[in-house]
Every structure is written in C-alpha cells, then in structure tokens.
Amino acid sequence: MDNFFDNLCRTLATPMPRARALKIIAGGLAGAVLAPFAFGQGQGNKPVDPNTPGGGGGGKKCTGGCVCSGASGGCCSTGQTCWGGLICCAAGYWGAQAVKGNKTACVQKDASGNFPANYTILSAGSTC
Numbered sequence: 723m724d725n726f727f728d729n730l731c732r733t734l735a736t737p738m739p740r741a742r743a744l745k746i747i748a749g750g751l752a753g754a755v756l757a758p759f760a761f762g763q764g765q766g767n768k769p770v771d772p773n774t775p776g777g778g779g780g781g782k783k784c785t786g787g788c789v790c791s792g793a794s795g796g797c798c799s800t801g802q803t804c805w806g807g808l809i810c811c812a813a814g815y816w817g818a819q820a821v822k823g824n825k826t827a828c829v830q831k832d833a834s835g836n837f838p839a840n841y842t843i844l845s846a847g848s849t850c
Contacts, residue, residue, distance in 0.1 A: 735818050741828070764818045787850070788800075788804075788850035789804070790804035790807060790808075790809070790810050790847065792806075792807050792808035792809060792826075793810045795798040797850075798810035800850050801834075801850065802849070802850055803817070803846055803847065803848070803849040803850075804817075804847035804848060804850075805817020805818075805826075805828075805843075805844040805845070805847060806819070806826075806844030806847070807847060808826050808844060809826040809827070809844070811828035814830065815828035815829065815830055816828070816829055816830070816831075816837065816843050816844075816846075817829075817843070817846075818837065818838070818841035818843050818844060819841065819842050819843060819844055820840060820842075821840050821841065821842060829841055829842065829843075
C-alpha cells in the first residue's frame with residue numbers, strides 16, 4: 723500500500739497540461755455525484771407474480787415455491803431458502819435482519835452454535 727501511495731503522489735507531482743488536470747478533476751466529481759444512482763438500484767419490494775415471466779424483474783419465470791418478493795429479481799435460485807420474504811440464503815445459512823436498521827444478511831452459527839448477537843433471525847419460507 724505504501725508503494726501505491728508513493729506512486730500515486732509521484733504521478734500527481736509530474737507536470738501536466740491544465741486541460742488534462744481539469745479533465746481528471748471533472749471526471750472525479752462527475753463520478754462522485756453519479757455513483758449513488760449507478761449501484762444497488764434493485765427492484766425494491768414490488769409484488770411478485772410467479773405466473774408472469776420475469777416474476778418481478780428477474781428475467782425468468784419463478785417456479786412453484788421460489789418466489790421471494792424482497793430478493794433480487796423476486797426469485798430464489800435452486801437450493802436456496804427464502805427468509806422472511808426478504809432474502810435468499812444457501813443451505814447452511816439463515817436469513818437475518820440487523821437489530822439496528824433494515825440490513826438483511828445470510829448468517830451462520832458460530833462454533834458454539836449461536837447466531838451473531840446484532841441480528842434477528844427471520845422466519846424460514848420455502849426452499850427451492
């Protein structure tokens with residue numbers, strides 16, 4: 723990491739035309755302003771119709787019990803379980819919601835058989 727920082731500083735310290743410097747600054751500012759709109763824009767909690775191709779934006783038809791309205795695309799993949807209608811987790815993981823905030827995650831038990839203290843386990847739905 724030290725070498726990276728040294729190389730970055732060395733590169734920035736070299737003389738460059740004013741137009742190039744302004745272009746770099748403008749690109750950085752544009753990226754900072756537009757970044758929140760580019761990533762993490764899911765389908766939200768739209769209702770999912772398992773009989774409709776796309777099943778809520780996933781580009782595929784959800785099979786039988788694989789509908790999970792809060793999941794990306796509205797469907798869980800084969801072998802996953804829908805937890806609380808919010809998140810799909812693979813076998814061996816449990817769907818959980820953070821005690822503070824609305825963050826959901828797939829969690830595992832620790833060596834003692836306990837779940838992370840800062841999460842509440844969601845109710846299990848169907849397994850695909």
